[in-house]
Amino acid sequence: MKRFLAFVKKEFLHIFRDIRTLIIIFGIPVAQILIFGFVVRTDIKNAGVAIMDLSQDDVSRKLTDKIISSGFFLNTGYLSNYTEIETEFRKGNTRAVLIFGKDFGRNLTREGKAVMSIIADGSDPNAATLITNYTMAIVRDFNIDIAGPALSGSGVIVPEVKMFYNPNLQSHFTFVPGVITLILILICALMTSVTISREKEFGTMEVLLVSPLRPVQIILGKVTPYFLLSFINVILILLLSWIVFDLPVKGSLVLLLAETMLYILMSLSLGILISTISDTMQQAIFISFLGLMLPTIILSGFIFPIENMHQVYNLVSMIVPPRYFIVIIKNIMIKGTGLMFVWKETLILLLMTIFFISVSIRKFRLRLE
Amino acid sequence: MKIIDSWRIGKKYGEVQALDDLTFSVNESEIFGFIGPDGAGKTTLFRIITTLLLPDEGKMRVLGVDVVRGFKELRRKTGYMPGRFSLYNDLTVQENLEFYATVFGTTVKENYDLIADIYSHIEPFRKRLAGKLSGGMKQKLALSCALIHKPSLLVLDEPTTGIDAVSRSEFWDLLGKLRKHRITVVVSTPYMDEAMRCDRVALIQNGKILSVDEPDKIRQGFSRKLFTIRSADKYSLITAVRKYPGTLTAYPFGETVHITFSGDLYDDSLFRYLEGMGIKDAVISEAEAGIEDRFLELMEKGATA
Numbered sequence: 001m002k003r004f005l006a007f008v009k010k011e012f013l014h015i016f017r018d019i020r021t022l023i024i025i026f027g028i029p030v031a032q033i034l035i036f037g038f039v040v041r042t043d044i045k046n047a048g049v050a051i052m053d054l055s056q057d058d059v060s061r062k063l064t065d066k067i068i069s070s071g072f073f074l075n076t077g078y079l080s081n082y083t084e085i086e087t088e089f090r091k092g093n094t095r096a097v098l099i100f101g102k103d104f105g106r107n108l109t110r111e112g113k114a115v116m117s118i119i120a121d122g123s124d125p126n127a128a129t130l131i132t133n134y135t136m137a138i139v140r141d142f143n144i145d146i147a148g149p150a151l152s153g154s155g156v157i158v159p160e161v162k163m164f165y166n167p168n169l170q171s172h173f174t175f176v177p178g179v180i181t182l183i184l185i186l187i188c189a190l191m192t193s194v195t196i197s198r199e200k201e202f203g204t205m206e207v208l209l210v211s212p213l214r215p216v217q218i219i220l221g222k223v224t225p226y227f228l229l230s231f232i233n234v235i236l237i238l239l240l241s242w243i244v245f246d247l248p249v250k251g252s253l254v255l256l257l258a259e260t261m262l263y264i265l266m267s268l269s270l271g272i273l274i275s276t277i278s279d280t281m282q283q284a285i286f287i288s289f290l291g292l293m294l295p296t297i298i299l300s301g302f303i304f305p306i307e308n309m310h311q312v313y314n315l316v317s318m319i320v321p322p323r324y325f326i327v328i329i330k331n332i333m334i335k336g337t338g339l340m341f342v343w344k345e346t347l348i349l350l351l352m353t354i355f356f357i358s359v360s361i362r363k364f365r366l367r368l369e
Numbered sequence: 370m371k372i373i374d375s376w377r378i379g380k381k382y383g384e385v386q387a388l389d390d391l392t393f394s395v396n397e398s399e400i401f402g403f404i405g406p407d408g409a410g411k412t413t414l415f416r417i418i419t420t421l422l423l424p425d426e427g428k429m430r431v432l433g434v435d436v437v438r439g440f441k442e443l444r445r446k447t448g449y450m451p452g453r454f455s456l457y458n459d460l461t462v463q464e465n466l467e468f469y470a471t472v473f474g475t476t477v478k479e480n481y482d483l484i485a486d487i488y489s490h491i492e493p494f495r496k497r498l499a500g501k502l503s504g505g506m507k508q509k510l511a512l513s514c515a516l517i518h519k520p521s522l523l524v525l526d527e528p529t530t531g532i533d534a535v536s537r538s539e540f541w542d543l544l545g546k547l548r549k550h551r552i553t554v555v556v557s558t559p560y561m562d563e564a565m566r567c568d569r570v571a572l573i574q575n576g577k578i579l580s581v582d583e584p585d586k587i588r589q590g591f592s593r594k595l596f597t598i599r600s601a602d603k604y605s606l607i608t609a610v611r612k613y614p615g616t617l618t619a620y621p622f623g624e625t626v627h628i629t630f631s632g633d634l635y636d637d638s639l640f641r642y643l644e645g646m647g648i649k650d651a652v653i654s655e656a657e658a659g660i661e662d663r664f665l666e667l668m669e670k671g672a673t674a
Contacts, residue, residue: 002471003474006468009468014459017459017460202453206416206421206451208472210420212472212473
């Protein structure tokens with residue numbers, strides 16, 4: 001135990017004395033969250049909106065006035081034809097087009113219901129969500145206004161939202177789970193594989209092997225500091241996203257942290273596995289980036305939805321562990337679901353962890369060849 | 370009991386025979402040196418002794434324990450200093466020493482008397498990062514780390530390579546002091562002058578042991594009469610004497626050339642020959658063979674055999 005603790009202490013000294021390691025561990029997550037926080041504004045001001053009023057009646061004009069005068073939007077022009085919508089978006093100033101169909105006012109009074117369309121530029125999903133949400137809030141408000149005096153007599157305007165360019169409209173909230181998934185696999189796998197291969201490169205591994213330290217002690221000694229630091233990291237990211245984005249964990253925090261620990265363990269064992277097949281730090285970094293970073297970004301569903309992938313990529317993504325963790329963490333953080341809904345993914349991660357650990361302990365060489 | 374008992378050890382890397390049929394033994398408390406050029410197989414042999422590599426052929430017992438089956442036991446009893454000093458450059462002198470002490474299940478205090486002679490040189494810098502030490506100081510720290518658990522056998526792979534002459538000499542003085550602690554030292558070096566400081570040496574080349582003996586006896590094994598010849602223009606001299614028909618061998622040796630003749634004799638024809646080549650200031654005298662001369666002779670024999 002004393003040996004093990006001395007080893008862990010040594011690892012902490014390595015980490016705290018190397019400014020680059022510290023930047024990777026704490027700088028990158030904080031920077032990512034803050035950059036996202038800056039880019040993703042939660043309020044809008046003077047967003048460009050074009051109006052296409054095919055009805056030109058009293059109600060449509062009143063609603064247009066109410067929307068434009070709210071202060072959130074700026075009228076960028078009037079359209080008269082559906083074909084003009086795309087050209088209008090291409091100009092770049094217009095973020096959304098509000099469409100009142102023919103006989104808008106008449107439908108409202110005759111049938112008690114009228115449909116208006118909001119077409120938003122989905123290439124900036126965050127702005128698009130905000131604009132449609134704001135517009136819908138104003139329409140709701142307007143509904144109460146017209147319903148007020150006449151009581152339930154008149155009618156309801158139903159806003160219908162459509163997205164241009166990005167019909168799925170990924171919510172900006174999903175980046176926090178994505179960042180956690182990416183950061184954890186980066187720190188855990190990359191850093192552990194680099195630190196073990198560093199011992200090989202500097203020749204200190206020779207002496208560690210000759211020492212009475214057992215392989216399990218060496219591996220755990222390498223893993224423990226990164227496990228603790230990664231865990232602190234997750235809490236840091238959750239706190240930051242809560243403060244900056246007002247994004248609380250909807251589900252059980254305990255469950256989330258437990259799942260995160262499992263994922264950290266999986267990433268660490270993957271890192272050890274990488275180190276057993278690489279003799280230099282260069283190799284370890286190369287394998288980590290190519291073998292982990294890219295699949296995590298591309299194949300995990302972090303950026304590109306898995307459902308939209310080609311079947312081959314979909315199959316490949318099955319063996320990419322972050323794919324499962326993203327499902328778990330999104331479910332717990334955003335949807336607020338419990339273990340019942342993610343037990344399958346949890347089980348897969350657990351099996352992967354056991355597989356990686358047993359392979360890496362078996363592959364950890366007691367000798368130099 | 371022999372500290373190391375090696376019987377017909379062989380090791381191959383692919384097609385290359387790194388070690389070939391090595392049989393030798395090392396006695397208790399002696400300083401046993403392996404002398405040979407780079408690539409002779411010294412590091413491979415040391416890694417087999419320290420259980421880091423498995424031999425392909427033969428058997429070896431270290432401290433009475435088989436190196437293949439008893440590796441766990443041996444790893445507690447041997448101290449090893451690899452060719453590159455295995456220190457953590459981002460830890461201080463003291464942290465390095467304490468780390469190795471704890472890992473080997475001891476404390477710095479417990480065995481301080483053992484390393485006192487060595488460590489006292491670097492103790493004033495104990496707060497300095499190991500990476501910022503000079504070569505000589507790094508070497509002393511690495512030695513202290515390898516010794517801190519009081520190993521019965523200390524294996525040093527080229528501990529003096531790249532170190533200045535003063536530090537080298539100091540280092541050998543320190544090794545000599547380990548005898549009183551009954552620690553056996555196995556050391557390799559490419560420097561011939563260091564061979565004389567060992568109790569026994571093995572000359573090794575191309576994975577084969579050419580000779581094992583006390584350095585003086587190896588030296589005396591030189592079979593011919595050796596002469597040393599000098600001239601202001603050493604380069605012309607050596608090319609000239611190598612062309613002289615009576616010359617057997619001629620090797621540069623510091624400022625002079627060591628030379629042997631067939632029949633162990635030379636006559637005036639040598640000087641006439643040299644004068645004909647434009648060398649008029651050649652001075653020749655009989656010399657005592659050094660270990661390097663014997664080594665070169667053995668290598669020559671090995672090459673023609």
